[in-house]
Amino acid sequence: MINFRTDMAIERNDIYRKQNNIENQIDGIITEEEQKEDINISRVKILNEQGEKALAKPKGDYVTLDVKNIKNIDEEGIQKIAEVLGDELRKIIKKHITDTEDILVVGLGNLYVTPDALGPKVVPNIEVTRHILQYIPSAMPEDTRPVSAISPGVLGVTGIETMEILKGIVDNIKPKMLIVIDALATRSIERISSSIQIADTGIVPGAGVGNTRKEISIRTLGIPVIALGIPTVVDLASITNDCIDLFIESLQQKAMSNDYLNKLREKDNYEEIKEALIPKDYNMIVTPKEIDKLIENMSKIVAKGINISL
Amino acid sequence: MINFRTDMAIERNDIYRKQNNIENQIDGIITEEEQKEDINISRVKILNEQGEKALAKPKGDYVTLDVKNIKNIDEEGIQKIAEVLGDELRKIIKKHITDTEDILVVGLGNLYVTPDALGPKVVPNIEVTRHILQYIPSAMPEDTRPVSAISPGVLGVTGIETMEILKGIVDNIKPKMLIVIDALATRSIERISSSIQIADTGIVPGAGVGNTRKEISIRTLGIPVIALGIPTVVDLASITNDCIDLFIESLQQKAMSNDYLNKLREKDNYEEIKEALIPKDYNMIVTPKEIDKLIENMSKIVAKGINISL
Amino acid sequence: MINFRTDMAIERNDIYRKQNNIENQIDGIITEEEQKEDINISRVKILNEQGEKALAKPKGDYVTLDVKNIKNIDEEGIQKIAEVLGDELRKIIKKHITDTEDILVVGLGNLYVTPDALGPKVVPNIEVTRHILQYIPSAMPEDTRPVSAISPGVLGVTGIETMEILKGIVDNIKPKMLIVIDALATRSIERISSSIQIADTGIVPGAGVGNTRKEISIRTLGIPVIALGIPTVVDLASITNDCIDLFIESLQQKAMSNDYLNKLREKDNYEEIKEALIPKDYNMIVTPKEIDKLIENMSKIVAKGINISL
Amino acid sequence: MINFRTDMAIERNDIYRKQNNIENQIDGIITEEEQKEDINISRVKILNEQGEKALAKPKGDYVTLDVKNIKNIDEEGIQKIAEVLGDELRKIIKKHITDTEDILVVGLGNLYVTPDALGPKVVPNIEVTRHILQYIPSAMPEDTRPVSAISPGVLGVTGIETMEILKGIVDNIKPKMLIVIDALATRSIERISSSIQIADTGIVPGAGVGNTRKEISIRTLGIPVIALGIPTVVDLASITNDCIDLFIESLQQKAMSNDYLNKLREKDNYEEIKEALIPKDYNMIVTPKEIDKLIENMSKIVAKGINISL
Numbered sequence A, B, C, D: 001m002i003n004f005r006t007d008m009a010i011e012r013n014d015i016y017r018k019q020n021n022i023e024n025q026i027d028g029i030i031t032e033e034e035q036k037e038d039i040n041i042s043r044v045k046i047l048n049e050q051g052e053k054a055l056a057k058p059k060g061d062y063v064t065l066d067v068k069n070i071k072n073i074d075e076e077g078i079q080k081i082a083e084v085l086g087d088e089l090r091k092i093i094k095k096h097i098t099d100t101e102d103i104l105v106v107g108l109g110n111l112y113v114t115p116d117a118l119g120p121k122v123v124p125n126i127e128v129t130r131h132i133l134q135y136i137p138s139a140m141p142e143d144t145r146p147v148s149a150i151s152p153g154v155l156g157v158t159g160i161e162t163m164e165i166l167k168g169i170v171d172n173i174k175p176k177m178l179i180v181i182d183a184l185a186t187r188s189i190e191r192i193s194s195s196i197q198i199a200d201t202g203i204v205p206g207a208g209v210g211n212t213r214k215e216i217s218i219r220t221l222g223i224p225v226i227a228l229g230i231p232t233v234v235d236l237a238s239i240t241n242d243c244i245d246l247f248i249e250s251l252q253q254k255a256m257s258n259d260y261l262n263k264l265r266e267k268d269n270y271e272e273i274k275e276a277l278i279p280k281d282y283n284m285i286v287t288p289k290e291i292d293k294l295i296e297n298m299s300k301i302v303a304k305g306i307n308i309s310l
Helices: A009-019 A049-055 A075-094 A118-125 A130-135 A162-173 A236-253 A259-266 A271-277 A291-309 B009-019 B049-055 B075-094 B118-125 B130-135 B162-173 B236-253 B259-266 B271-277 B291-309 C009-019 C049-055 C075-094 C118-125 C130-135 C162-173 C236-253 C259-266 C271-277 C291-309 D009-019 D049-055 D075-094 D118-125 D130-135 D162-173 D236-253 D259-266 D271-277 D291-309
Strands: A029-036 A039-046 A060-066 A103-107 A147-150 A177-185 A195-199 A225-235 A284-288 B029-036 B039-046 B060-066 B103-107 B147-150 B177-185 B195-199 B225-235 B284-288 C029-036 C039-046 C060-066 C103-107 C147-150 C177-185 C195-199 C225-235 C284-288 D029-036 D039-046 D060-066 D103-107 D147-150 D177-185 D195-199 D225-235 D284-288
Touching (some): A009 A029, A009 A039, A009 A060, A009 A195, A075 A195, A118 A177, A162 B162, A195 A291, A225 A236, A236 A259, A236 A284, A236 D236, A236 D271, B009 B029, B009 B039, B009 B049, B009 B060, B029 B049, B039 B075, B075 B195, B075 B225, B103 B162, B118 B177, B118 B291, B225 B236, B236 B259, B284 B291, C009 C039, C009 C060, C029 C049, C039 C049, C039 C075, C060 C075, C075 C177, C075 C195, C075 C225, C103 C118, C103 C162, C118 C177, C162 D162, C195 C291, C225 C291, D009 D029, D009 D049, D009 D195, D029 D049, D039 D049, D039 D075, D060 D075, D075 D225, D103 D118, D103 D162, D118 D291, D130 D147, D195 D291, D225 D291, D236 D259, D236 D271, D236 D284, D284 D291
Parallel strands (some): A103 A147, A103 A177, A177 A225, B103 B147, B177 B225, C103 C147, C103 C177, C177 C225, D103 D177
Antiparallel strands (some): A039 A060, A225 A284, B039 B060, B225 B284, B284 C284, C039 C060, C060 C195, D039 D060
């Protein structure tokens, strides 16, 4: 099986096609692209088990929005992207529940670790209505959807699995859908805080490896889970792999490679290089220096987009 | 019934005695004082229904620590107070559960409203062990108590009653005790971020008024709830009341009062003054200018105190 | 001399007229009011020494913008107010320098004390151009005004008088004007983070008391200084004074006052009340609980307003 | 000349010796090592022009403290390292000024960019005395050293060169020495927020390249400048270089290299790889995920160390 080193369906689709020399669509997968207001929208639909196997992701819809230059964006720009995001989100929500059914927004991550702070920064900007509908219903239009929002923290801080916290809350307040904001792994530096993947398949870490312990999805919670995933960092290990791959590729193009190198490239990893470069105690990440500002702007876009869709 | 305008048992005890001209202990209540390391410790024990009625607080232990000059405290000072707090807390915990039973620490409040941020600032500094005991038990001594910690947010941000969130989590992860950090109402400016009340009766907002909707206690959760309450603000309305009371009192002392004023004092409030002074849209508070620093230091004391006690 | 207990020209004008029973304009002062987009604009022009003496403020223009409901304002609302502020600011700047002369924006205050953080929060949002004009002038239109911005910190943190820091910088980089953002004293709770006073007379603390040590003005720096002052807190001492004044006034209206009280009201202060209410170690302030949000929104308005004006 | 891609004298010393196959000391340079409380202290003394040329750094003392595991350090650990740092700093200060001469501490960097926030986070924790000595000298012991501290911001936010701001302040308040806290470039991920270099030669960016525009040193300010440099990030470009170097080295060890590769290694850079990997709009950095916590802890160590030394 391919080690994709990315959670993004669109990247997996490209890698799979390249590795298997597929020129057209992969069997069991439909993709399409659209351009809206400088935003590139890619749609990957995994139709059946064959598609599931190819991309090692569950059946469902994966929409990716690629936006440019979030760093220097102004409020008008934020508004534009939020509207496109809101549209896409609304379409996916409608496939699963009605306009007045209860939604709980969940911001995963750790507020005190900058590249992991996106989820917790979105939550305070969600326009929650559930409590108003409960205590002073007359203050809101009749068909207002009950919306609530929570930031459950991370295991290292709470000592509790996120799934255990969510299970408790979902059982108790009984929403009809979860929208979960989460960080994604990507292989492309350019996607950091610039891509948003919307998937209606929940969050299935380690999917395909058989480890479903922390899965947050309809299977574990009994309600549909929309995942809003945004890449905020790239693993240094992933970068060093790509770096050496690119290096060998450039040698091959110049006919300066050799048999050993050509074979090397087929293997996936270069453990000794990584060990020499990367200290073991740390979780090394690659990120733009401007990550604080990127997270700030992206959290505004996501909060607005969700508010528009609801 | 007296409108105490304070949540602190020790203040209520003083007000009740003064208003009823009681020189000794109130029936059904035992109080004692102790001095430790510059810290004044007051203990109020409400023994029975008579005591409950007098102070409008449930039966149980209320311990108040009064510390001085938190603003300029150094780390040594923080450590000293934390140790005294830890001691008192440990004594109260022991009355209810064993040394290895599971505790969940809950930090109430809103991180983004400075005087309300104490609870959420304590949580990341609690040494949680529950997940380590679960996944790598060998990494900890055998008799380690499982500790977890959560900051559930506030109704206005989440749209969910804190009690609903806690109920879900407690039902799901089944701790044997809750320690809840909360802000208290006080009448004394000097107590702001300088007093800590430990009570084993949980949090009973509106107690005595019959409104127990949001009560967090053994009655609603089925497990003992220790409340760590710290005053962080005083209502401006409470200050204006005290201000006019003091004014009339000073007139009486100078024999410059009159019948109207004397009668006025017996009533509790001066609504028209408040209306003229305090704009209705706002929730006006009185606080030291240095509140950011006070909250910072007090959150360190509380986190350390809890860690020591566990 | 009147103890105004406010830095706002418009409040001083009202107090002076009331205390001296002046029905029309005060000699040496012209005032006017205007309404723009829900914003009330008051203009006080102090024309001569007579006006200076009345209000204990130097000759010059004082424009006050009163805005409503900053707490719940959205970005559109922020934009509207910023445009009105920008207009007023532009008019005052034009009286003193040309469109291409160099301006230094100064954000006074302490970032780590919420109600004092406005100035430091405005500075990072000022669109500075001075360095671009210096290093890559071709990147900007020819008539761009050089703008720079600094947040010099406060005496307690730096150990240096703000005036000394500014003097050094002004001597070295030679701007033609300073725009200084500062907190103001007010007597009205309603003005907290809701009023903006623009004055072209600089910042003259203790003016009228002869203490000009820290004055930041054309007299001390040699260039015009526009002060943007925003009230963020009210002193508790000021509130207790107003509280007792209002109380006596209400007694008088009900004919329940007496000679002693009537005379008392003419004196300004009630020291013993304050001493009993307010602990001496602290600098007690009255503020809306939502002050974090108010400061956040007001800092956006001020930054945008300045950017528009430049 | 060697492209060292590091600002640390000790790393340059190692690289120079390796590249020139020098077994002992480089001419004009003395180095020594010491171990104190788990802290490795390296001293590099550049004695003359020969040493200056070798390391492309000015004559003077460079002391590097390497500390371990800053991420999980407790307050006791912080105190220990701060004491060692304070000792080293005191020794260097004494070489240049007396115990009562005026020092200005300068925290360079941008508070709003996490890996660049160290300097601005140190400043509020420096115990400044200059203003107390000026206004209430009796409150301090007679031989107290006047200390002040400032965080001048960065060019992109202020529009003013840091050197221009400092020049203005130094000319005006006339300290006898500057201690400047700054971020350093390093080649070793392990040194991130774990090494502190103390140098008495000021900050000379681009030294050896002839670009001395922003130099902060005795040459430009007329007073000695101690630089406290801490690496907080590694450039991704530097990592990719090292990655490919290591790769070729491992091929050579396995006798799997070829002539082309062997020659390649002697050149310094692999521009096309970098171009393919690193998007041009961003300033990509490599950093531990825990950088927020590392910066927090390191800023405490540096502030305490400086306070101890003064």
